[in-house]
Amino acid sequence: MSYLTDVGTVCWFLEKELEEAIRQLHSTVGNAVTDDRHIVVGTGSTQLYHAALYALTSPGGPEPVNVVSAVPYYSSYPEETNFLCSALYKWAGDAYTFDKEGPYIELVTMPNNPDGQVRGPVVNRNDGKLIHDLAYYWPQYTPITAQADYDIMLFTFSKSMGHAGSRIGWAVVKDKNVAIKMTKYIELNSIGVSRESQHRAAKILGAVSDSSQCIGANFFQYGKSLMAERWTKFREVINRSRLFSLPKYMEEYCQFSGEDSEPHPAFAWLKCNNDIEDLEIFLRRYKIMGRGGSLFGSDPKHVRVSMLGDEETFNLFLERVSSIQDTISNSNGNGI
Amino acid sequence: MSYLTDVGTVCWFLEKELEEAIRQLHSTVGNAVTDDRHIVVGTGSTQLYHAALYALTSPGGPEPVNVVSAVPYYSSYPEETNFLCSALYKWAGDAYTFDKEGPYIELVTMPNNPDGQVRGPVVNRNDGKLIHDLAYYWPQYTPITAQADYDIMLFTFSKSMGHAGSRIGWAVVKDKNVAIKMTKYIELNSIGVSRESQHRAAKILGAVSDSSQCIGANFFQYGKSLMAERWTKFREVINRSRLFSLPKYMEEYCQFSGEDSEPHPAFAWLKCNNDIEDLEIFLRRYKIMGRGGSLFGSDPKHVRVSMLGDEETFNLFLERVSSIQDTISNSNGNGI
Numbered sequence: 001m002s003y004l005t006d007v008g009t010v011c012w013f014l015e016k017e018l019e020e021a022i023r024q025l026h027s028t029v030g031n032a033v034t035d036d037r038h039i040v041v042g043t044g045s046t047q048l049y050h051a052a053l054y055a056l057t058s059p060g061g062p063e064p065v066n067v068v069s070a071v072p073y074y075s076s077y078p079e080e081t082n083f084l085c086s087a088l089y090k091w092a093g094d095a096y097t098f099d100k101e102g103p104y105i106e107l108v109t110m111p112n113n114p115d116g117q118v119r120g121p122v123v124n125r126n127d128g129k130l131i132h133d134l135a136y137y138w139p140q141y142t143p144i145t146a147q148a149d150y151d152i153m154l155f156t157f158s159k160s161m162g163h164a165g166s167r168i169g170w171a172v173v174k175d176k177n178v179a180i181k182m183t184k185y186i187e188l189n190s191i192g193v194s195r196e197s198q199h200r201a202a203k204i205l206g207a208v209s210d211s212s213q214c215i216g217a218n219f220f221q222y223g224k225s226l227m228a229e230r231w232t233k234f235r236e237v238i239n240r241s242r243l244f245s246l247p248k249y250m251e252e253y254c255q256f257s258g259e260d261s262e263p264h265p266a267f268a269w270l271k272c273n274n275d276i277e278d279l280e281i282f283l284r285r286y287k288i289m290g291r292g293g294s295l296f297g298s299d300p301k302h303v304r305v306s307m308l309g310d311e312e313t314f315n316l317f318l319e320r321v322s323s324i325q326d327t328i329s330n331s332n333g334n335g336i
Numbered sequence: 337m338s339y340l341t342d343v344g345t346v347c348w349f350l351e352k353e354l355e356e357a358i359r360q361l362h363s364t365v366g367n368a369v370t371d372d373r374h375i376v377v378g379t380g381s382t383q384l385y386h387a388a389l390y391a392l393t394s395p396g397g398p399e400p401v402n403v404v405s406a407v408p409y410y411s412s413y414p415e416e417t418n419f420l421c422s423a424l425y426k427w428a429g430d431a432y433t434f435d436k437e438g439p440y441i442e443l444v445t446m447p448n449n450p451d452g453q454v455r456g457p458v459v460n461r462n463d464g465k466l467i468h469d470l471a472y473y474w475p476q477y478t479p480i481t482a483q484a485d486y487d488i489m490l491f492t493f494s495k496s497m498g499h500a501g502s503r504i505g506w507a508v509v510k511d512k513n514v515a516i517k518m519t520k521y522i523e524l525n526s527i528g529v530s531r532e533s534q535h536r537a538a539k540i541l542g543a544v545s546d547s548s549q550c551i552g553a554n555f556f557q558y559g560k561s562l563m564a565e566r567w568t569k570f571r572e573v574i575n576r577s578r579l580f581s582l583p584k585y586m587e588e589y590c591q592f593s594g595e596d597s598e599p600h601p602a603f604a605w606l607k608c609n610n611d612i613e614d615l616e617i618f619l620r621r622y623k624i625m626g627r628g629g630s631l632f633g634s635d636p637k638h639v640r641v642s643m644l645g646d647e648e649t650f651n652l653f654l655e656r657v658s659s660i661q662d663t664i665s666n667s668n669g670n671g672i
Binding site: 042043044046047050054059076079080083084085086087088164165166167168185188189190191192193194195196197199200 | 416
């Protein structure tokens with residue numbers, strides 16, 4: 001089995017079958033424009049993030065290009081951006097407070113990880129370039145309100161389908177030269193992407209596209225109903241006390257399902273409303289693992305918790321959150 | 337399917353089944369020590385090369401660490417090392433002429449790509465660290481003269497088995513902290529390695545280990561006989577004129593096959609003996625594609641040609657080399 005799939009396309013290691021399945025799925029779901037766009041496959045969208053940074057910068061600049069994202073941002077971006085100490089780009093933190101001159105790259109995660117909010121670019125200057133991370137822009141997580149049509153859009157098999165271990169991501173790219181340079185990055189970084197994973201992803205994406213025509217066996221509708229159920233249960237638990245709060249989301253019309261619906265994000269961005277200073281440490285005492293707000297450029301009164309664990313883990317999580325609230329309420333009731 | 341395989345091991349995304357198959361294969365072939373060594377899996381050995389550079393350097397040094405390799409070196413090393421303009425390391429060229437002070441990393445490719453020679457480190461200073469690229473240290477290419485036992489040894493499913501498209505490589509690493517840092521690189525670069533490819537590689541490596549017990553169905557003996565036949569044919573063609581020459585190799589005792597044998601490298605390092613200045617350009621006129629010597633830090637009178645194409649391609653290659661020799665001989669005979 002060779003490195004090569006089709007030397008005629010921009011992304012020479014992309015399986016034709018996978019490319020077709022990706023275009024078909026976006027067309028079925030209506031979440032992204034792919035006509036006249038280039039598809040670049042990566043070892044997860046993480047490798048494509050690196051590829052995009054490489055594609056949007058050039059050697060020889062006076063300073064590394066600043067990379068920003070609005071707080072709260074995906075916690076891995078700072079380390080992923082800086083760990084090789086590249087002279088091409090460097091992490092510059094929160095897009096809201098960014099005030100340096102010169103070219104910059106803004107990461108727009110939509111809907112956002114960790115807080116599930118739908119958002120757009122923040123800096124909005126002419127010398128900026130955008131990378132849209134649309135990992136969670138799928139009907140099980142959020143209403144599909146429009147076909148996304150940005151310069152570089154990153155998607156992943158992990159978040160769309162749940163197959164993180166396959167390490168398949170894809171970028172939908174407008175500019176041919178950017179797609180060529182992203183492909184070059186992946187060539188120099190790993191000489192392509194697993195063909196086994198590409199084959200398997202193509203089959204699964206194809207089956208999911210097909211399922212979207214079926215009432216009762218629709219993958220995304222099923223995923224959405226599971227997520228909605230979890231969010232309902234979780235909000236019920238949270239609303240029993242004033243200890244914690246969750247972001248509020250607006251209902252919007254989902255073009256995929258043809259009905260109004262609320263977002264049901266993959267993560268809950270939990271906030272504590274009392275004088276607990278570090279929520280991550282506090283929750284750990286109750287055996288609840290979350291990622292503290294500071295890692296997302298936010299404050300330690302926030303924690304990101306996963307809504308995607310298996311059923312047993314999720315139920316245990318609900319029980320433990322309930323037990324905290326009971327304990328604290330009882331303590332307060334007793335005047336302690 | 338999750339990101340995780342086994343959180344207890346150093347390389348948390350390595351499939352247990354693959355780790356066992358790798359250790360078993362090295363034990364069967366006798367080409368590398370793996371007892372008390374850590375295995376790190378990568379998206380091909382290219383990703384592991386990047387991981388090793390990251391693991392052997394640290395931020396904050398006064399200068400990037402110099403990376404060298406003896407000429408002729410693998411042509412992708414310079415670009416792979418420099419393309420992200422890292423402040424951690426930089427390509428410094430030929431190990432033979434390296435005279436800078438301070439820490440350095442030397443890449444030792446053994447047997448060497450492009451010229452098939454068996455070689456060791458060249459700089460030999462106390463402040464150096466070594467990465468051994470042993471992609472071709474398998475019985476079909478070269479006699480197995482000893483169990484390799486170096487600090488970092490890179491292997492790949494591509495060159496050992498021919499499955500380049502799976503993008504599976506592995507490193508055998510002595511120092512636990514180096515293995516941890518290499519794993520961290522892969523986490524930050526692609527959050528692990530395709531599990532589909534790992535499963536498939538495990539099955540194939542297992543089958544090859546089993547085949548090595550069988551007389552008549554031994555994968556490596558079969559590969560070696562094919563390579564030996566190709567080299568015999570190619571040398572016959574080359575020896576018909578004085579236009580080209582090939583490296584000479586010594587016979588050595590192969591501990592795997594239990595017999596004396598010559599190397600049969602995956603590439604031929606072809607040299608022209610007349611006044612052709614750029615052999616790559618010259619060969620292209622005869623529809624022979626090779627990679628010019630300059631890319632390997634050598635001179636343009638050399639070209640690397642592949643000995644691994646399919647049977648039809650290889651036979652066509654032999655015919656075309658023959659036809660050049662006939663043309664040139666006839667020209668000389670006619671006094672032109």
